[in-house]
Amino acid sequence: xxxxxxxxxxxxxxxxxxxxxxxxxxxxxxxxxxxRESLELLGINPITVSxxxxxxxxxxxxxxxxxSGEPIKINIPLDFSYTPTFFMKALxxxxxxxFGEKRSYGWIAKKSGNPRAARAAGQAMARNPFPIIVPCHxxxxxxxxxxxxxxxxxxxxxxxxxxxxxx
Numbered sequence: 001x002x003x004x005x006x007x008x009x010x011x012x013x014x015x016x017x018x019x020x021x022x023x024x025x026x027x028x029x030x031x032x033x034x035x036r037e038s039l040e041l042l043g044i045n046p047i048t049v050s051x052x053x054x055x056x057x058x059x060x061x062x063x064x065x066x067x068s069g070e071p072i073k074i075n076i077p078l079d080f081s082y083t084p085t086f087f088m089k090a091l092x093x094x095x096x097x098x099f100g101e102k103r104s105y106g107w108i109a110k111k112s113g114n115p116r117a118a119r120a121a122g123q124a125m126a127r128n129p130f131p132i133i134v135p136c137h138x139x140x141x142x143x144x145x146x147x148x149x150x151x152x153x154x155x156x157x158x159x160x161x162x163x164x165x166x167x
């Protein structure tokens with residue numbers, strides 16, 4: 001993976017890994033028990049990808065604050081090079097959901113320009129390469145129930161609980 005860099009860091013919830021390119025953040029893992037697991041989740045082989053030569057302190061600090069229950073806003077470029085257009089629109093729309101709030105897949109579809117594409121919005125959330133930064137855990141079914149999450153429903157519920165806790 002030429003022109004890609006990775007880094008790992010620890011949060012209060014576990015190890016996370018990030019992969020960046022010249023265009024911005026390519027993907028980030030959810031917390032894992034070990035550093036190795038976080039790298040494996042992203043499919044990163046430290047032998048073929050260089051540890052970051054870029055300054056990721058802002059993103060790492062923000063993610064660590066998030067897992068302490070603080071609302072965060074991370075303004076870093078996201079690399080959507082491998083993302084279909086509607087999925088990109090859905091992920092950008094998802095970033096508008098405030099900390100501690102939830103929206104439906106239908107809301108995402110409407111904000112993304114296709115109100116009838118709730119299922120496609122769900123697929124975009126399922127393939128979200130930027131969890132936490134693009135808070136797809138805040139997206140629920142129209143009836144208010146939780147539905148699928150890349151890190152599992154227990155993780156989705158735990159993230160929503162974290163955001164409900166008084167700060």
